[in-house]
Amino acid sequence: MSNTTTTTTAAGHQGLHWSSRWAFIMAATGSAVGLGNIWKFPYITGENGGGAFVLVYLACIAVVGLPILIAEVMLGRKGRKSPIASMRELIREHNANAGWVSIGTLGTIAAFLILSFYSVIGGWAINYVGYTISGDFVGQTSDAVGGIFGAMLGDPSTLLFWHSVFMACVLFIVARGVKGGLEKAVTYLMPALFVLMVVMVVYAMTTSGFAQGVNFLFNPDFSKLTGEGVLKALGHAFFTLSLGTGVMMAYGSYLDQKTSIAKTSITVGLMDTVVALVAGMAIFPIVFANGMEPSAGPGLIFVSLPMAFGSMSMGTLIGTLFFVLLVFAALTSAISLLEPSVEWLEERSGFNRMTATLVAGGAVWFLGIATVLSLNVWSDVHPLGMFAAFEGKTIFDLLDYITANIMLPLAGLLAALYVGWVMKKEDVAAELNMSNGAMTLFWNITRYVTPLAVIIVMYKSIMG
Numbered sequence: 001m002s003n004t005t006t007t008t009t010a011a012g013h014q015g016l017h018w019s020s021r022w023a024f025i026m027a028a029t030g031s032a033v034g035l036g037n038i039w040k041f042p043y044i045t046g047e048n049g050g051g052a053f054v055l056v057y058l059a060c061i062a063v064v065g066l067p068i069l070i071a072e073v074m075l076g077r078k079g080r081k082s083p084i085a086s087m088r089e090l091i092r093e094h095n096a097n098a099g100w101v102s103i104g105t106l107g108t109i110a111a112f113l114i115l116s117f118y119s120v121i122g123g124w125a126i127n128y129v130g131y132t133i134s135g136d137f138v139g140q141t142s143d144a145v146g147g148i149f150g151a152m153l154g155d156p157s158t159l160l161f162w163h164s165v166f167m168a169c170v171l172f173i174v175a176r177g178v179k180g181g182l183e184k185a186v187t188y189l190m191p192a193l194f195v196l197m198v199v200m201v202v203y204a205m206t207t208s209g210f211a212q213g214v215n216f217l218f219n220p221d222f223s224k225l226t227g228e229g230v231l232k233a234l235g236h237a238f239f240t241l242s243l244g245t246g247v248m249m250a251y252g253s254y255l256d257q258k259t260s261i262a263k264t265s266i267t268v269g270l271m272d273t274v275v276a277l278v279a280g281m282a283i284f285p286i287v288f289a290n291g292m293e294p295s296a297g298p299g300l301i302f303v304s305l306p307m308a309f310g311s312m313s314m315g316t317l318i319g320t321l322f323f324v325l326l327v328f329a330a331l332t333s334a335i336s337l338l339e340p341s342v343e344w345l346e347e348r349s350g351f352n353r354m355t356a357t358l359v360a361g362g363a364v365w366f367l368g369i370a371t372v373l374s375l376n377v378w379s380d381v382h383p384l385g386m387f388a389a390f391e392g393k394t395i396f397d398l399l400d401y402i403t404a405n406i407m408l409p410l411a412g413l414l415a416a417l418y419v420g421w422v423m424k425k426e427d428v429a430a431e432l433n434m435s436n437g438a439m440t441l442f443w444n445i446t447r448y449v450t451p452l453a454v455i456i457v458m459y460k461s462i463m464g
């Protein structure tokens with residue numbers, strides 16, 4: 001936490017506060033912007049038919065994501081401790097049922113499970129730095145580029161190696177506590193990544209697929225939207241804003257009392273959304289220009305972007321930079337995913353930070369092997385295949401599906417219910433310090449709209 005100043009507060013906490021609203025925004029955006037925006041958003045948009053899915057996703061961000069982001073940051077600032085400890089504190093203060101601690105525990109487990117596959121994908125990105133720098137994509141056909149990706153997926157030892165390298169970086173950062181330095185670096189690296197993506201959009205404009213790509217993203221065809229697609233849009237709103245795992249609560253606990261939670265949260269949400277949309281605008285034109293399928297799945301950016309790098313001028317330089325910056329964006333998200341488990345272990349087992357990091361990280365790494373194998377030797381293993389909702393899903397698919405589409409929305413729903421139904425309106429109003437109109441809007445959305453939306457979408461898609 002280098003971006004903090006030490007102050008003495010009535011609330012106690014570690015006495016640490018973000019030095020400025022901007023520092024909080026950058027740290028929260030560092031957690032939010034990651035593989036979710038650049039890898040996952042384009043490929044699930046491709047799989048779910050484009051425009052209509054994007055529209056539902058944007059609605060989910062506005063109606064569900066932002067209110068829950070505000071709610072989580074507020075719970076964190078009120079509790080002033082780690083997510084689970086904060087919830088215990090608030091429960092005591094509000095005389096609420098001890099079961100509300102599940103907001104923290106559910107989230108800690110979800111973050112642990114997410115990191116196990118997130119790290120494997122982060123490993124792909126590191127590996128792609130090497131491919132791009134050695135010019136492997138220069139002048140290649142889309143079949144050849146697809147072949148490079150397929151060969152990587154088919155080789156468990158390559159995947160395991162890069163997954164291990166990625167996890168080692170995460171452990172190094174979390175154990176050494178050099179997080180502050182990384183967070184500082186990210187204030188330069190993230191804008192750089194954004195600029196590079198805009199460069200890719202400009203390149204995409206010169207391809208024959210630009211109109212088709214933009215049309216695919218922004219022209220909704222509701223006949224392509226399924227109930228399952230709506231659940232995925234909702235789940236992704238949680239995933240991309242880092243909601244439902246206590247991560248934003250943890251960041252909120254460092255926010256000072258003067259800062260407007262609503263304004264800050266909306267800024268974070270806007271930046272995250274813009275990055276995802278820009279990624280889509282860079283990728284889909286290239287997909288169409290090269291006759292690829294938008295529904296190609298998790299490999300979408302790892303096949304489409306290298307095609308562009310292989311044929312544009314300075315492609316090797318731009319491509320290498322792009323994957324380096326993608327790795328940094330993934331790392332800042334990954335450290336926020338490991339943090340809840342490490343904190344929990346420190347509190348529970350009395351391990352010091354180093355030991356807690358090694359134990360939690362080792363366990364995540366080990367679980368990651370299941371994702372590595374799901375992509376090749378276990379690709380036909382479908383452990384929950386007997387349930388219609390999980391038919392044909394590998395262990396990797398299940399980890400992704402159950403965390404993003406079930407656990408995160410559930411934990412987020414509980415946070416909204418806690419704020420809307422356990423806390424008093426005056427308390428919430430005092431904490432958020434908004435105009436009366438804005439407060440009434442937030443209150444009604446958080447009490448009724450957000451919970452109902454989450455419950456209806458989850459019920460409908462899970463019950464078929």
Ligand code: TRP
Pocket residue numbers: 031032033034035036037111114238239240241242243244245247333334336337408
């Ligand atoms: N939001 C990150 C992304 O889009 C992933 C992430 C980081 C995350 N921390 C999280 C997701 C906490 C859920 C909860 O890549």
